[in-house]
Amino acid sequence: MPDLSVLTARFDPLKPFLPWLLLALGLAAPFALSAYDLNLLARFMAMGILALGLVLIWGHGGILSLGQGVFFGLGGYAIAIHMKLADLPQGEIPDFMVWSGRTSLPLWWQPFASPVFTLAAILIIPTLVGALFSGAVFHRRVGGTYFALITQALALAFSTLIISRQDVTGGFNGLTDFYSVFGFGLAGPGTGSGLYWLTLAVLCVAFIGLRWLLASRFGMLLRASRDGENRVRFLGYSPTPFKVVAFAIAAMLAGIGGALFTLHAGVVSPALIGVVPSIEMVVWVAIGGRYSLAGAIVGALLVNLARDAVSSAFPELWLYLMGALFIFVVTLLPRGLAGLAKGKAA
Amino acid sequence: MSGSAVSDLLLSVDGVTIDYSGFKALDNFSMTLNRGETRVVIGPNGAGKSTLCDTIIGRVRPSAGRVLFKGEEIQRLAEQKIVARGICRKFQAPGVLPTLSVRDNLALAARRDRRWWKSFGIGIPADERLAVEEALDTVGLAHRAQVEAGTLAHGEKQWLEIAMVMATGAELLLLDEPTAGMGPAETSRTAELILGLGDSRTVLVIDHDMSFVEQLAAPVTVMHQGKFLKQGSIADVRADPEVAAVYLGHAK
């Protein structure tokens, strides 16, 4: 009989009641918020799913990724392409393609007409790209700052590619104007709150799954590789697969988050997935607390809420404010808000 | 004795050269270890003792020569494959895993199945738990089992790492300066620990502390500038003028 006390033990700095409080708020929100606010909250929760992945790789794996936007985008574009095709009358192609002079659908768009393929693509493509990419880099024992820079280059390349292939990606404007998903009208009654419940459920499953993973021997080895890769190696473990699997899981969560976000926001575009958004994702987690799953969710919610409030009034101010917040947290609160909750800011 | 000597051979370092862009940390170095033997390697700072461990464990790769373990070449194997064959090493600077508890440090070491897809279980399986508790008792860290290894005192970290190396079940243990930073009482406990390993383990110990080496009462190999210098009992080595010469200006 395995000892399950570790599940509730020290490894997560937040006291066990905080996740329950968050869950209670999440369950109450649909009854308390307007449809507009609920949609906003659902978007932030989708980002929270991505943030959970950063706790896994950055907090516990010591792997800083400045390219999570790429995986967010892969999930987002997958569902967006599907919705574009679903809304299309027989034989037609999306209007932005017509404007760019195309006459036929690109071959790689076609399988996305299938809901099953799209769902599989959302789950598999980001995971696979994350595994292959991190496998290639970690196999060469590249890590730390170099890894972060490579992920940033990846984000830059990905957003540049999307912008430059206007005729098949929608370019700078991205993809928007969706009307239905899997047969449900997006404007229909109940779709908004249905999607909210779906997002909350995914967030809960991701939280519990990661909680398990971090308490398991896998989590121990991930932290061990972060703190003493050589010791791990000379105990007979190869650290690379542990890091690659963690990175792939974080990529998968980013992809799922991206798909859900696109459903709530009704748009996916390079402005949401490039270099700057990818850095912002790290900032959410730095502020919430990179070792804490619940902290990362709180960070994603609070920072995006603040962003929404500030940037609608003073759009230029936001980046400065976020930069200042980031510096403040990194220098004074290395464990983020979760460190405060623990009562120990070391 | 001579009849069984060949089959008793466990490790053979054969003419190994480690070249750091022109500087030879090991220079055509050879030595052998028999099964069950305890051997002490000494030499002045920079003699190449740690590099010898690095070579056996696969951290650095020789530009010439071979390392044979149980008769098979291992100098090109991946590090984790070398460990899987039964060699484990304690680093000169304590290499415990600081954010894991003392018990978890040992649990990772005691684990035999080290493949990632077998790592999703929670807790320590019963058979491994037994080995872990034994190791905790052996090094006297049972009362510290729950604390983070990073918060241990220096001597305790050394013991923990020794316990980890033992817990891997490795046949050949490489202990690089196990008593560094220990007081006389701790040092002598460490010697007892190594002596208590018995004939089932082969141990290569690197140390500067002569009282510790004397307590081990093991044959001594002396290195100097990456080369083999002398081998013999402690008394022999102490009386040797060449050894005295290389140690001039160093600790006696």
Ligand SMILES: Nc1ncnc2c1ncn2[C@@H]1O[C@H](COP(=O)(O)OP(=O)(O)OP(=O)(O)O)[C@@H](O)[C@H]1O
């Ligand atoms: N990575 C490296 N690059 C270049 N030179 C190195 C490297 N590692 C070790 N050396 C050099 O190789 C020589 C042998 O080093 P080694 O650490 O094996 O010595 P040692 O006998 O263990 O000494 P000490 O008693 O100080 O631990 C030293 O001169 C050292 O400076």
Ligand SMILES: [Mg+2]
């Ligand atoms: Mg040394």
